[in-house]
Amino acid sequence: MVPLLQVGALSFSSCFPSPRLHRYPLSRRHPSKPFTMAAKSDDPIREWILTEGKATEIKRISPIGGGCINLATRYDTDTGSFFVKTNRSIGPSMFEGEALGLKAMYETKTIRVPQPFKVGALPQGGSYIIMEYIEFGSSRGNQSILGRKLAEMHKAGKSATGFGFHVDNTIGSTPQINTWSSEWIEFYAEHRLGYQLKLAMKQYGDSTIYEKGQSLMKNMGQLFEGVVIEPCLLHGDLWSGNINSGRSGEPVILDPACYYGHNEAEFGMSWCAGFGASFYNSYFEVMPKQPGFEKRRDLYMLYHYLNHYNLFGSGYRSSAMSIIDNYLRILKS
Template identity: 70%
Template sequence: MAANVALLSASSPSTSAAVASSFLSRRPLPRCCAASPRRASSRLSIMAALGDDPIKEWILTEGKATQIKGTRSIGGGCINAAQRYDTDAVPFFVKTNSRIGPEMFEGEALGLKAMYDTKSIRVPLPYKVGSLPTGGSFIIMEFIEFGRSRGDQSALGRKLAEMHKSAKSDKGYGFHVDNTIGSTPQINTWTADWIEFYSKHRLGYQLELASRRYGDSAIYEKGQRLIKNIRPLFDGAVLEPCLLHGDLWSGNISSDTKGDPVILDPACYYGHNEAEFGMSWCAGFGGDFYNAYFQGGPMDHSHKI
């Protein structure tokens, strides 16, 4: 499924939502060429006609493009629409949602930027999040040309371990803001204890949502029993809050044209590293992935999955 003046540092989890929102609204694309007076004049006249299109407005100003050559749909799944914008500078990847406000994309952008800042595994760099005048929201980010396969499993495991090792939190488990996994809200209130965080804000919250929607008391009661007895399951585990992608299934894993792994569409938070493998049943992780991950992993894994 599938966001740079004050950089959001992955090692600075104290960044507030307000600062993050300001960052997202102002971050320009790195300068790639000098703007001539003629180009500046041309941009002013173009912008007069684009005041109601914030996506094109950003691309033709902060995006450093002077011409949008075309757009084309490239899917986007069941939640968002996605388009490629081709320009005379660089191509951009744009996702839009006609119903949900910018908070969802702000959470995604903060996660992408936190992962990007680790300089480990490749992720698309986010540039801009905003509201659409007709309702809904958008996110503009780096366009990454994908290769023909999902890439090498060993490289993915090694790079993911590098990311987990690079970004730790001194505030405990959680994230700067609440975000979404898909379109489902994800609560990221900072919590000192991993088992408390996981029990309350992951398992417990999902059980409450399921109970509210489906009224299945049997599942809810079984889940509550699991929560009450969960602590012994972590005996011997090395628990440390590191940056997680949070939604690592096959649809969010790819590779670039060089064959290097790419991960996208995150639901980031700081958590126990092995929580990253919760979707392994639909991520296609194999022996090569796990061997490479645990060889270069973020801590001494006396407790293996």
């Protein structure tokens, strides 16, 4: 029997209204395809549910509100419920990246995430993903448990390949480049801050933030002195809209932008996540705090402020620029 679960409102990488759809192509490098493309049919979603999904009857199909990029739907069957997201404009690569991230987190057997089942192409264009449907509780759950479970995931999910991920994915609707690197500072500079700065230059002609950001990237290694950095599996987009709880109160995290990185980078959306003292206390009991954690916190927020600037406009520029200017004042050139 397919596990019964419910995924409620979907959210993508912002505390505010929806980002635009993809504006840049998403590259693919990984040869394996663990979420095999469905054979074309008039309704590949129904076909999968009634075959590999083990259902014999679809009793009800209900839209779920809250998504700003994809259409979300609940399929109730005689063997349980499925959660389905579709997008009529984007091919399967975006959903495959999400599925690979969910699968990686699911396999750590730590924090609860929806189990992904199928990614495929829609016959009239676009794509879909079928996953477990998790029944949510009435609250976002206990922050102390969330902190501990997240730390357990970071501790269990390690990569021998280095920093990056098997595929490029998305952060909101912005491509997130995950080319493997053996050096974290190099990876974060080039594929996180550097990529966002290039987008700001391309989109707004913002040479000021680009040049100051480049200067920060050259000198930010000073913030990591004495720090041991392991490639931990990160959710990558952990804000309040992507955190919920199951009916029994256990934390559930959704809509990832996964990659293997420095565990502290997970807190880059903390300005929009509502993490309190109990969260951090529980987290650091499992993953001890490294020297200079407080000095690096804004560096990881900067990536997300830059992404919001690129997605939503100038309202986020001042926050990003303030972080860059503050670091340039304290770092030695």
